[in-house]
Amino acid sequence: MSHQKVRSKENILDYVSSSSTIMIGGFGGVGTPPTAIDVLLHSDIDSLTIISNDAGFPDIGIGRLVCHHKAAKMITTHIGSNPVAGRLMNENKLEIEFVPQGTFAERVRAGGVGLGGILVDSGLQSYNSSSKNTVKIDNKIYYLERPLTAEVSFIYAKKADTFGNLIYDKTARNMNPLMAMAGEVTIAEVEEIVPAGSLDPELIVTPGVFVDVIVESEGVNWKWVWE
Numbered sequence: 171m172s173h174q175k176v177r178s179k180e181n182i183l184d185y186v187s188s189s190s191t192i193m194i195g196g197f198g199g200v201g202t203p204p205t206a207i208d209v210l211l212h213s214d215i216d217s218l219t220i221i222s223n224d225a226g227f228p229d230i231g232i233g234r235l236v237c238h239h240k241a242a243k244m245i246t247t248h249i250g251s252n253p254v255a256g257r258l259m260n261e262n263k264l265e266i267e268f269v270p271q272g273t274f275a276e277r278v279r280a281g282g283v284g285l286g287g288i289l290v291d292s293g294l295q296s297y298n299s300s301s302k303n304t305v306k307i308d309n310k311i312y313y314l315e316r317p318l319t320a321e322v323s324f325i326y327a328k329k330a331d332t333f334g335n336l337i338y339d340k341t342a343r344n345m346n347p348l349m350a351m352a353g354e355v356t357i358a359e360v361e362e363i364v365p366a367g368s369l370d371p372e373l374i375v376t377p378g379v380f381v382d383v384i385v386e387s388e389g390v391n392w393k394w395v396w397e
Contacts, residue, residue: 173332176363176384182209185355185383186322191219193320193349198224198251199231201342203326203359205388207234217242221318223274223345225252236264245318247271273315275348281317282351288315323353330360331367334381335374343375350376357383
């Protein structure tokens, strides 16, 4: 039964459509699923709401989707590494919701574990809050920030077994484990797929129960990317 999770890259399009809300793991391109992005890039899908740590670079990672006008909105921590995203925002062609990075991670985690929201210090959030709801605890005011979830989470891992248990590679882990829990459907792009039961349980970060689809990564053709 677990082998049914291993699919071809073309099956990605069975789970996402125009105007979908998706999460994409990664940090400046590291830990971002290149094959999944390539499939989306060459499809007819557009008007996506993308929840991600950043907007990548113009020719790396999530930035490729942004630059090819696949995104209508981003919920993200920064876009400074992608000047195209800044230009599209200023031209009102791309809606941006900025979230401080720690709050962003906690909102994704809250979505993954089923919390109704998180409380953040009002002094830090005065100009960034996505919510006007406040809570007073011990005479201190907090903003209630709502959880983040997605119809599909695209994540990247070093290795998976056929059940979907995942091992990450150093800093490529970043937002991926949190996003794996926060998608209605989680698609894991991995460098290597091994038989179920062959991974060291002590090294598994994301249990397979959170993973619905496994796609073997084709890597990145850097020469093509930089042309």
